[in-house]
Structures are given as C-alpha cells and as structure tokens.
Amino acid sequence: MIALVIILAIAVIFIGWIISIYNKLIKNKNIVKNAWAQIDVQLKRRYDLIPNLVEVVKDYMSYEQETLENVTKARNMAMNAQGPQKQAQAESMLTGALKSLFAVVENYPDLKANENVMKLQEELTSTENRISYARQFYNDGVMRFNTMIEIFPNSIIAGSFNFKNFEFFETPEEERKNVKVDLR
Amino acid sequence: MAKVCQRCGYYNKNSKKACVLCKTPLDGENNSTVPMKYSFYEVQASNRRNSVILMFFLFVILIVLGYFIGEYFEFGIFGIIIAFVVSIISGLVAYYGGKNIVMAMSGARKVNREDETELVNVVEEMSIAGGLPVPEIYIIETDAMNAFATGRSPEHSAVAITRGLMSKLNREELTGVIAHEMSHIKHLDIRFAMLTGVLVGSIVMISDFTLRFFFFGGKKSRKSKKGGNGIILIIVLVLAIISPILAKLIQMSISRKRELLADAGAAELTRNPESLANALEKMSLSTIKLQTASRATQHMYIVNPLKRVSSKSHSLFDTHPPLESRIRILRSM
Numbered sequence A: 001m002i003a004l005v006i007i008l009a010i011a012v013i014f015i016g017w018i019i020s021i022y023n024k025l026i027k028n029k030n031i032v033k034n035a036w037a038q039i040d041v042q043l044k045r046r047y048d049l050i051p052n053l054v055e056v057v058k059d060y061m062s063y064e065q066e067t068l069e070n071v072t073k074a075r076n077m078a079m080n081a082q083g084p085q086k087q088a089q090a091e092s093m094l095t096g097a098l099k100s101l102f103a104v105v106e107n108y109p110d111l112k113a114n115e116n117v118m119k120l121q122e123e124l125t126s127t128e129n130r131i132s133y134a135r136q137f138y139n140d141g142v143m144r145f146n147t148m149i150e151i152f153p154n155s156i157i158a159g160s161f162n163f164k165n166f167e168f169f170e171t172p173e174e175e176r177k178n179v180k181v182d183l184r
Numbered sequence B: 001m002a003k004v005c006q007r008c009g010y011y012n013k014n015s016k017k018a019c020v021l022c023k024t025p026l027d028g029e030n031n032s033t034v035p036m037k038y039s040f041y042e043v044q045a046s047n048r049r050n051s052v053i054l055m056f057f058l059f060v061i062l063i064v065l066g067y068f069i070g071e072y073f074e075f076g077i078f079g080i081i082i083a084f085v086v087s088i089i090s091g092l093v094a095y096y097g098g099k100n101i102v103m104a105m106s107g108a109r110k111v112n113r114e115d116e117t118e119l120v121n122v123v124e125e126m127s128i129a130g131g132l133p134v135p136e137i138y139i140i141e142t143d144a145m146n147a148f149a150t151g152r153s154p155e156h157s158a159v160a161i162t163r164g165l166m167s168k169l170n171r172e173e174l175t176g177v178i179a180h181e182m183s184h185i186k187h188l189d190i191r192f193a194m195l196t197g198v199l200v201g202s203i204v205m206i207s208d209f210t211l212r213f214f215f216f217g218g219k220k221s222r223k224s225k226k227g228g229n230g231i232i233l234i235i236v237l238v239l240a241i242i243s244p245i246l247a248k249l250i251q252m253s254i255s256r257k258r259e260l261l262a263d264a265g266a267a268e269l270t271r272n273p274e275s276l277a278n279a280l281e282k283m284s285l286s287t288i289k290l291q292t293a294s295r296a297t298q299h300m301y302i303v304n305p306l307k308r309v310s311s312k313s314h315s316l317f318d319t320h321p322p323l324e325s326r327i328r329i330l331r332s333m
Helices: A002-057 A062-080 A083-104 A110-115 A114-149 A154-160 B040-072 B077-105 B117-130 B164-168 B170-184 B190-220 B229-270 B271-287 B321-332
Strands: B108-110 B136-140 B147-153 B156-162
Touching: A002 A062, A002 A083, A002 A114, A002 A154, A062 A083, A083 B164, A110 A114, A110 B108, A110 B117, A114 B077, A114 B117, A114 B321, B040 B077, B040 B229, B077 B156, B077 B164, B077 B190, B077 B321, B108 B164, B117 B136, B117 B271, B136 B164, B136 B321, B147 B170, B156 B170, B164 B271, B170 B190, B170 B229, B170 B271, B190 B229, B229 B271, B229 B321
Parallel strands: B136 B156
Antiparallel strands: B108 B136, B147 B156
16 A cells, blocks of 8 residues: 555656656747747848838939849848748848948938938847847757757657757858947 | 955955855966856846845844834834734835836836837847847936846836936947846846845834934833843844844845846847946946935946945945956956
8 A cells, every 4th residue: 555655656756757847848949939930020120121221212322223222132032032041141141231231321421410311220230139139049049948958867858759959040151250230 | 465366356365265256266376267157047046045035034134123122112012013014015015016116216217219219229139139028118317327127027127227328338338238237137136136125124214213212212201110121122222233234234245246147147148248348347437426326226226326336345235346346257258
C-alpha cells in the first residue's frame, strides 16, 4: 500500500515536471514567433512611409528622378520578395536606396528645412531603428530558445515533442557595416 | 589606504578581495575585467524575492513600532492594528495609484506623439528592443537633468524625463537614458522602488509623529502609572529613532545595485554602452537641482536629484553609485 502511494506520488511529480518544462518551451517558442511577426510589422511601417516621402520630395527633386525611382523600385521588390533570404536582400537594398535619397536631400537646403521632410526623416530614422531592434529582440529570443531546448534535461522533452531550433536572422553582408542608420 | 578599483575607480576597503561595486577582482596584476553577472531573468527573480523579503522586514519593523507605541500610549493592541492598517492601506494605494501620485508629485505632464515625436519614437523603439508594452510618457518642465520610471508592472508603467535633459541630449544619448529606464521596468525595479518608498515613508511618518509627540507636549499629560512605562518609553524612543534609519539603509543599499544592473540592461538593449555613458557625463556636469524631487522619490531617478555626486567617496545612505564609476563601468563593457 505504502509502496503504491510512493510510486504514484513519484509518477505525479514526474509528469508535473514534464508538463512544466513543456509549457516553458511552448511559452518561449511563442515569444520567438511573436518577435518574428513584430519584424514584419516594422517593415510594413517602412513600406507605408515611403510613398509619402516620395510624394513630398518629388517636386523639389526634378533632377534626381533616378534616386527616387530606385527607392520606389526597392520598396516594391521588398514587398514582393519570396522567402526570407530574398526578402533580407531586398530589404537591405531598400535601406541603401533610402540612405542615398537622404544624402541627396542634403544638397537641397529648401527641402532639408521643409517641415514635412523633417518629420518624415524622423519617422524613417525611427523605423530603421525599430527594424533593427525588432531583429535584435528576435535573435535574443532565438538564442534563448535554442539554448533551452539543447540543455539537459530539456533536450529529451524537446526531442520527443519535436521542438526545432529557430534560425537566426542574419544581416546581409552589405548592411552589416552600419546597422543603426542615422538618416540625418 | 584604500584599494582603488581598476575598472570603475571605486574606493574599496583594504580587506576587500573584489570591488564592492562592480565585482572586479582587486588583487594584483590581473586587471582583466569580469563582466557583471547579468541576466534579466535572474535580476527579475531576485527583485521579486527581495521585494517579498524587504516587505516582510519593513512590515515587521512597522508592527514592532506600532506595538511599543501602543503600549506606551496605553491603547495596547490598537497600536499594532493602526500600524497594520496604515501599512496595508498605504501599500494598496501605492500599488494601484502610485504611478499617478508620483507623476503628480514630480510635476510631470503627459505628452502625445504630435508634440514630442522624437521622444515618443525613442520610447517605442526601446520597448521593441525590450519586448515590452509602451509605457506612458511624461515630461517635467525644468532645466534640471534627470529621468525616472515608475509603475507596478510593465503593463502599468510610465517614464518621465526633464525638459533640461531632453534638450541637452542627442538622439543616441536619449536612447541610452530611455533604455536605462526601460531596464528598470523590465527588471520590475519600479514595483519594488514604489512599494519600499511607501513603506519606508510610513515608518518615517509614524516615528516622526511619535518623536514630535514626546517633545511637544505629549509628555506632561502622560504620567507613568506603571513601573514598566519608563523602559517602554526608552524602547519607543530608540525604535522611533533607529527604525527609519534602518529602513532607509536597506532601501538605499538595494537601490545602488539596481542602478548598476539597469545600466547593464541599457547596454544590452541598445548594444551601445557609450551612449548612456555620454548621457551620464552630461548629467554629471549639470548643477541644477530638481525642485520636485524629495527624499521619498530620490531613489527612482537615473542620477541622484538631491546630491551632486562628483566625489568618489561613498556612504551607506547613497541611493546611487558614484556617477564616475558608472561611466567607467559602461565604457569598459
């Protein structure tokens, strides 16, 4: 009788322990998934800002049509990119195009002093930062989750419930030099 | 003689093997900097634990104080009940209304996106970096340079910054300061600071009241009826003097460590310790005092609003580590 109770107690504790680890893994997995979704939210914010920017700037910059077209083209490419690899590439192209646009803006004092342009510059600076912070948060979450499912004894439970490592967001080579851009 | 820490310049007693402030080994040629033990989960957990322990401890002080005061004034058990009720009510008020009380006390004004776009953007960026909800944002219209965060949880939190600080910092430095405040929110320092502030406040208030009562008139009307009254009188007096000091000591010592951890947290959020170091440097040059800060709220601020901390000397009552040390630690990251 006593032996049975002890065995039962051990079994209950053991199952409870497994459940608690499982729940912890699920919780962290969802944090990582949500972090990934957050990156998309910030990317979308950037797509939405660009048409406004182009609209404001285009009257002043009749001689710089090419720069403007590059921005619009890069935006469309990024929006339609298929797969993370391609998208990351297109996004970094967009960052580059925006950077050169603002470099050109520097040459137009009227434009630089325009309140709308200043506002848009602040918004875009902030958006670039948001994107990089969202990626940073995602990567931190991935690292925590990957470590969590690799250490013992979590690894056994992660293995039997088929938890998989997440992939880190890798910054494309050309963007790596200056992640946090200050567009001003 | 004192041992000066290689990393943060803190003056340590000769007997210490590692720096009191930043845990760098003090002995010999080994100058390699040891990173401060930092994981926000650990900090959060220890803050939860410390909150409970500290609450309990302060609570006990309050009850003992209440008991002896009750004994002395011969309302017996009511002393305890009053202390109990006072602490519970002030605790609840602080927990649910503390954020608004603190903001009102500091003369802070809530801002919106249209007026302070850059500030709102920076705060939102940092909440993305920390994976936290966006706190309410306040500005204090003064030339003094300071900032603080408060609230009971990340969902019910607020950050405030003075106009003086905002106008002196560039975007990057502002991000550093906000990141420091975000770390306080993430670590749950805000809850801890608010609750201790209130409990220490009640202890100080009760002690103050008791002492005043003794020195201004209370004594005459109260002739000793029992023999034990004299002893109880001494106990009450000693308690009334010692307990606020004791309570403050605990509050301050924990506050110092939390500032360092929030600095480390800010560096982790921005990946740029230099920005906060530069901001702290600018703050250290300012001599304008923040009028709306008080002893009850001083530990919440990013730099001590009441004391100009340029010296390396330190006392048990400091709420913040020396600014110079904080800057050096950040630059060594």
